[in-house]
Amino acid sequence: MGLPPKPWPTGQCEELEPLVRRVLAPNGSPFTYTGTQTYLVGSDSGLAIIDPGPDEPGHLAALEAAIGDAPVLAICCTHTHRDHSPGAAPLARRKDAPILGCAPLALDTGEIRADAPFDRSYSPDRVLRDGEQIEGPGWTLSAIATPGHTSNHLCFALEESGALFTGDHVMGWSTTVVAPPDGDMADYMASLERLYGREDRIFYPAHGPAVTRPRQFLRGMIGHRRQRERQILRLLGEEERSVTGLVPVMYKGVNERLWPAAGQSVLAHLLDLERRGLVGRSGDIWAIAS
Template identity: 70%
Template structure:
């Protein structure tokens, strides 16, 4: 994971990325959110949609409202329901009267320390969008692209008029996405990457990090990176059984200890996928090749 750029970060400022797209950065930086969650406003003054309204922080909602101005909000769309993405939808909906649509609700009970944001337990959309379903407004069309893997309810949104894709946490502009079992699924994640690689999107706007101007090149590299990790796991298991935690010091040399849990869960996601494919097996906490 790359470190964040030097401060100051443009928190709360509405930045125009292209005629139909503005970005507002939330003040929630962390090792897992980079400089914070980026909310996007799609529209050109006659009716807009807000994608990933972000965490439940009044200052961020105020910044979104200032950026929207007198424009009518037609919809509030959420890529998924981690707490750095969807909670502000409720307050924004109250202030604008707009419906909340997009991903399906998803809540899992935490069984221990998390390595990513916890789920938004209060997310209650007015409508769930299916894969390929479109939402339209004055001069814009947003199509839902189902991309499970980071979490099972993850959606990306394609802006059909410009070839932009809002990728949420599935593809980020600063790091690979965290895949946390039991809901995060490495097999689904890889299939979703293949799905995006088959597309011809012009640019990606992730929820964390800078815009991705060569998306297919990045996705190809991400697929290759995951395959390298998989091969590394199989090679290490060839030396003998290991627990998931024992892979981390070898595979992630120099990694900040704050991120060790995330790395361990990513290894676990790979191991579960390899187990399903009949390449490895486990006994208690130990994994071995078959």
């Protein structure tokens, strides 16, 4: 899906349902769609802020305007990529609010990464365990562990309305990048299956439009990843290939600017297939396991 025509509703506070509002950050790109969507959950009696986004003055000012005089009871981060969590600390200082949510994570791998780098400044007041809840006046958020895109990824379920805030685990505009070594395809697929077993009414992703038919959408995502896996096995059955040899064939017609990100997910598939004994490698060259 390409980017929609401008103007985008950057900085505007949009009401999505009685307990949910959204403010779009000014960081649109081919990797973030129109930008990171920060969600305000609750009412003037007390709010939770989900994915405060980048530490960008205009975005923080828009969030403060949307919050008004409402007490901020929690600032929740789904994961620690730089387009999601850096705004947590300055917003916490301004609103005297605790930072809750995913565990901190920073990797020093020396590898070139196609997705956003990790936020090394993220320091939560409390890490939420799977199933742990945050409560406010008239609302309850439950943490749902969904590793895969990153090992520390959480979704947040709004129990009162059946909404699920899916961060980057499920996006409304594109498939999610799964970038090793922290991203793990087996974990990602298991997390998709976990959400498929739930009965959420609607998904609110950090990027792209809301998903109004979640289980149908998840079936498509799971099917897409399984198709990519079969495609890799078929191509390797024809001849040995590197990741950079697979990507142009698998993603023919896709903007070449996105090929590095696609290559990360292809590598994640290969590592999963290797663990399952279906492929092997010699250096950078992959082949069907003998």
